[in-house]
Amino acid sequence: MDVNLVVIASGASAEQxxxxxxxxxxxxxxxxxxxxAAHRAHEQLARAEAQAAAPDASPAMARAARTWQIxxxxxxxxxxxxxxxxxxxLLGP
Structure with a gap:
């Protein structure tokens, strides 16, 4: 994967x-x-839920968002x- 993933957690070492x-x-x-793709789908669905809007999500988008959560x-x-x-x-630099 070319994109770095970054974990932020207090008390965790760099290795963890x-x-x-x-x-x-x-x-x-x-x-x-x-x-x-997974992060983008997750963010789009989260924004729709925050605005109390019915998410216009395809099954693939919902799957990608759920996979980001997992x-x-x-x-x-x-x-x-x-x-x-x-x-x-988070997505890294």
Missing amino acids: KAMGARAAAHVLRSAGLSPE AGRAAMVACCGTVPADFRL
């Missing part, structure tokens, strides 16, 4: 954050999705084992 990012990348790769959970478990309040999975 890297392990979380690798876990997320593996989930996305296994689903055949690019990090950009990748985030995989990163969280690999990195921390728990749910830190500030945990985030």
